[in-house]
Amino acid sequence: xxxxxxxxxxxxxxxxxxxxxxxxxxxxxxxxxxxxxxxxxxxxxxxxxxxxxxxxxxxxxxxxxxxxxxxxxxxxxxxxxxxxxxxxxxxxxxxxxxxxxxxxxxxxxxxxxxxxxxxxxxxxxxxxxxxxxxxxxxxxxxxxxxxxxxxxxxxxxxxxxxxxxxxxxxxxxxxxxxxxxxxxxxxxxxxxxxxxxxxxxxxxxxxxxxxxxxxxxxxxxxxxxxxxxxxxxxxxxxxxxxxxxxxxxxxxxxxxxxxxxxxxxxxxxxxxxxxxxxxxxxxxxxxxxxxxxxxxxxxxxxxxxxxxxxxxxxxxxxxxxxxxxxxxxxxxxxxxxxxxxxxxxxxxxxxxxxxxxxxxxxxxxxxxxxxxxxxxxxxxxxxxxxxxxxxxxxxxxxxxxx
Numbered sequence: 001x002x003x004x005x006x007x008x009x010x011x012x013x014x015x016x017x018x019x020x021x022x023x024x025x026x027x028x029x030x031x032x033x034x035x036x037x038x039x040x041x042x043x044x045x046x047x048x049x050x051x052x053x054x055x056x057x058x059x060x061x062x063x064x065x066x067x068x069x070x071x072x073x074x075x076x077x078x079x080x081x082x083x084x085x086x087x088x089x090x091x092x093x094x095x096x097x098x099x100x101x102x103x104x105x106x107x108x109x110x111x112x113x114x115x116x117x118x119x120x121x122x123x124x125x126x127x128x129x130x131x132x133x134x135x136x137x138x139x140x141x142x143x144x145x146x147x148x149x150x151x152x153x154x155x156x157x158x159x160x161x162x163x164x165x166x167x168x169x170x171x172x173x174x175x176x177x178x179x180x181x182x183x184x185x186x187x188x189x190x191x192x193x194x195x196x197x198x199x200x201x202x203x204x205x206x207x208x209x210x211x212x213x214x215x216x217x218x219x220x221x222x223x224x225x226x227x228x229x230x231x232x233x234x235x236x237x238x239x240x241x242x243x244x245x246x247x248x249x250x251x252x253x254x255x256x257x258x259x260x261x262x263x264x265x266x267x268x269x270x271x272x273x274x275x276x277x278x279x280x281x282x283x284x285x286x287x288x289x290x291x292x293x294x295x296x297x298x299x300x301x302x303x304x305x306x307x308x309x310x311x312x313x314x315x316x317x318x319x320x321x322x323x324x325x326x327x328x329x330x331x332x333x334x335x336x337x338x339x340x341x342x343x344x345x346x347x348x349x350x351x352x353x354x355x356x357x358x359x360x361x362x363x364x365x366x367x368x369x370x371x372x373x374x375x376x377x378x379x380x381x382x383x384x385x386x387x388x389x390x391x392x393x394x395x396x397x398x399x400x401x402x
Contacts, residue, residue, distance in 0.1 A: 308372020316365030
């Protein structure tokens with residue numbers, strides 16, 4: 001057990017450091033674009049796609065857009081599924097009230113819908129603080145309950161190839177805020193301080209994740225579920241944790257959806273101010289996510305697959321590639337225009353150690369994306385993991401089992 005926990009700590013630390021670094025260089029890419037192109041200084045609805053466009057042309061923009069849509073649609077769907085599962089567990093444990101998760105998906109979507117009509121992250125920053133506070137309190141409650149649930153001789157086993165890369169997908173989802181990073185940076189008053197913001201965010205994430213990782217594996221071992229709240233003994237601490245995590249999912253959903261909303265609204269020429277067109281577009285996108293959730297009502301499988309596939313590109317491969325390309329492009333342009341003489345020496349030069357790190361991240365990211373996607377898809381189509389879509393399950397879904 002001690003060896004496995006050490007492996008988990010090392011793995012999570014390396015993952016956190018890597019994603020923190022790629023988040024920082026992604027922020028540098030957006031700062032370079034704002035310096036060179038004045039039109040991006042007044043706000044942009046699709047900053048990550050713009051980075052892809054300037055670094056990789058039309059193919060770069062399309063690649064980013066496809067990955068963003070798949071990832072964020074998937075993330076929004078996972079949020080809905082997890083909130084629905086939490087509410088089903090809560091009502092079942094409190095009073096034995098069996099309401100199908102399929103119905104809870106519809107209820108959660110109805111509550112979430114008006115929250116998604118808000119603008120960009122700068123318009124709902126109090127919700128972000130509320131989500132973070134709810135999560136911090138929930139983590140504390142989970143740790144306390146896990147300590148009470150602790151039993152001797154808990155079975156813990158090492159994992160194989162497939163499980164390792166599925167875990168990679170889960171970690172990518174946990175640490176990969178990259179799809180929304182450029183949007184958040186664009187909304188900041190001082191976007192150049194985004195690197196500090198990323199550092200602070202990752203410190204907070206580590207402080208929240210480590211206690212859950214350690215207590216979850218040490219106390220529940222091989223019985224640990226995708227949703228640790230279901231492992232907790234039924235009682236006040238579990239009920240409070242379920243409510244707090246659900247509040248987090250509801251209040252943080254707008255941040256997750258923001259990049260998809262803004263690009264779609266730009267394509268459809270929806271005004272930036274609030275109006276019926278924004279409400280209609282965002283409600284329509286939410287209904288698509290609800291259909292996906294009703295079709296694949298198991299969030300863990302979806303999370304693993306998305307994290308290992310598209311999130312690997314958005315969090316590892318694209319930031320590194322775009323940073324290498326843009327620094328070379330901008331240096332060449334500065335030399336050609338004579339501007340290089342007026343800029344700080346070596347501003348576009350990347351040290352050898354950093355280039356080596358970047359290439360290593362790209363190689364590992366590609367390998368993990370391919371292996372994790374294969375493992376995730378295999379899990380998705382495996383007979384043992386199959387869950388009937390809600391619209392085929394009928395009355396059998398109205399139980400407290402599962």
